[in-house]
Every structure is written in C-alpha cells, then in structure tokens.
Amino acid sequence: AQSVTQLGSHVSVSEGALVLLRCNYSSSVPPYLFWYVQYPNQGLQLLLKYTSAATLVKGINGFEAEFKKSETSFHLTKPSAHMSDAAEYFCAVSDRGSNYQLIWGAGTKLIIKP
Amino acid sequence: KAGVTQTPRYLIKTRGQQVTLSCSPISGHRSVSWYQQTPGQGLQFLFEYFSETQRNKGNFPGRFSGRQFSNSRSEMNVSTLELGDSALYLCASRPGGGSGNQPQHFGDGTRLSIL
Numbered sequence: 683a684q685s686v687t688q689l690g691s692h693v694s695v696s697e698g699a700l701v702l703l704r705c706n707y708s709s710s711v712p713p714y715l716f717w718y719v720q721y722p723n724q725g726l727q728l729l730l731k732y733t734s735a736a737t738l739v740k741g742i743n744g745f746e747a748e749f750k751k752s753e754t755s756f757h758l759t760k761p762s763a764h765m766s767d768a769a770e771y772f773c774a775v776s777d778r779g780s781n782y783q784l785i786w787g788a789g790t791k792l793i794i795k796p
Numbered sequence: 797k798a799g800v801t802q803t804p805r806y807l808i809k810t811r812g813q814q815v816t817l818s819c820s821p822i823s824g825h826r827s828v829s830w831y832q833q834t835p836g837q838g839l840q841f842l843f844e845y846f847s848e849t850q851r852n853k854g855n856f857p858g859r860f861s862g863r864q865f866s867n868s869r870s871e872m873n874v875s876t877l878e879l880g881d882s883a884l885y886l887c888a889s890r891p892g893g894g895s896g897n898q899p900q901h902f903g904d905g906t907r908l909s910i911l
Contacts, residue, residue, distance in 0.1 A: 716899055718902075723907075724904050724905075725802075725903050725904045725905050726886070726900075728900075728901070772839065776896040776897070781846070782898070783829075784841075784900060786839045
C-alpha cells in the first residue's frame with residue numbers, strides 16, 4: 683500500500699529564512715504527488731502538484747518542490763519565509779489502486795518567528 | 797467558477813443525535829470525497845462518491861454514511877453522535893474521470909461540536 687511520511691509535525695523558521703518541509707512517499711509505480719496548505723479555520727488549498735512533466739515544480743506563493751525518484755522524496759521549499767506562510771502543510775500521493783484516492787501525510791505545522 | 801460549498805459552517809449537537817452535512821462541488825466535478833480532521837488523528841478519509849456511487853470507503857463505523865445526488869451534490873450523515881465525532885468535516889471535489897493528476901478542491905469545512 684502506498685504511504686506518505688512527513689518528517690516533523692512542527693517546523694519553526696525565522697522570517698526571511700529558507701523553508702524546507704520534508705515529504706517521502708512509498709509507491710511501486712511513478713506517483714502523482716501534491717502539496718496542500720491549510721490556514722486556520724479553512725479548507726485545504728492546492729500549492730502544487732507533480733505529474734511527471736518536470737521534476738522541479740513551481741507552485742503558488744513562491745513555493746516549489748523537487749521530485750527525486752531515487753530518494754522517493756518530494757520536499758517543499760521556499761527561499762524566504764513570510765509571516766503569512768504560517769499554516770499547516772500536507773503532502774499527498776495519488777493511489778492508482780483505488781481510483782486515485784489521495785493518501786495523506788500527517789501534516790507539518792510551519793511556525794514563522796519574527 | 798464557484799468553489800466547493802459546505803453547509804453549515806458550524807454545528808453543535810448532543811450525544812445520541814444525528815446530523816447531516818451538505819456539500820456542493822465545483823460545477824462539472826463528479827467526484828466528491830469526505831474527510832474528518834481532528835488534532836489527534838489528522839486527516840482521515842471517510843468515503844468518495846462518483847456519479848452517485850460510493851467508489852472508495854475509509855475505515856469508519858457504519859454510523860457514518862453518505863450519498864450523492866444526480867447533480868453531484870453530496871450529503872454526509874452521522875447517526876448516534878459520540879463525543880469523539882467532534883471534528884472538522886471537509887468535503888473535496890474533482891472531475892473524477894480517472895486521471896490521477898486531478899487535484900482535489902476543498903471546501904472550508906463544517907465544524908461539528910458534540911456536547
């Protein structure tokens with residue numbers, strides 16, 4: 683069965699510093715991968731998706747993620763953190779075996795220190 | 797294009813009651829998925845409906861049920877409510893035609909509190 687692991691339930695960075703949120707997946711076939719962001723009292727919003735067209739994927743709000751097959755990783759980065767980036771981030775993989783149901787990571791809360 | 801709409805936004809019930817939550821997907825989307833989100837358990841998949849048929853089901857008791865109508869709107873019902881059912885219930889839609897690169901689009905959720 684496919685699975686997604688997000689390392690670190692909480693990540694704290696200073697404003698202006700690099701943001702790195704880790705996501706590793708397990709899949710026996712080339713995956714479709716997604717990053718979502720959730721702000722308090724809201725639903726999840728798509729940040730970016732990997733669909734095999736390019737290994738470096740650019741998303742909204744200055745975020746990007748790089749697909750590394752050899753490491754089964756899809757880490758999310760942003761060069762310079764803003765206070766408005768404080769939110770919870772979820773990584774998900776699309777499961778071909780169940781009509782592409784999304785398998786979700788546990789989420790990482792990003793804390794921005796002023 | 798209007799997004800996914802969930803009603804109501806907030807709901808307070810007591811133990812033993814039942815509740816029905818509603819979700820209107822993005823126009824043209826035929827797949828609707830439901831999730832339960834709690835601080836302790838994270839995002840838990842409940843079920844997915846596609847063209848009025850349940851296509852996938854998570855690991856929840858039979859008290860949790862759903863349906864989808866011909867216009868793709870979906871409802872979720874929880875009977876005999878328990879304190880542990882307090883959660884944010886999220887609905888998500890996607891076109892659903894079988895391509896794995898379709899992202900899900902989420903509503904803002906219904907926050908259910910059980911007293």
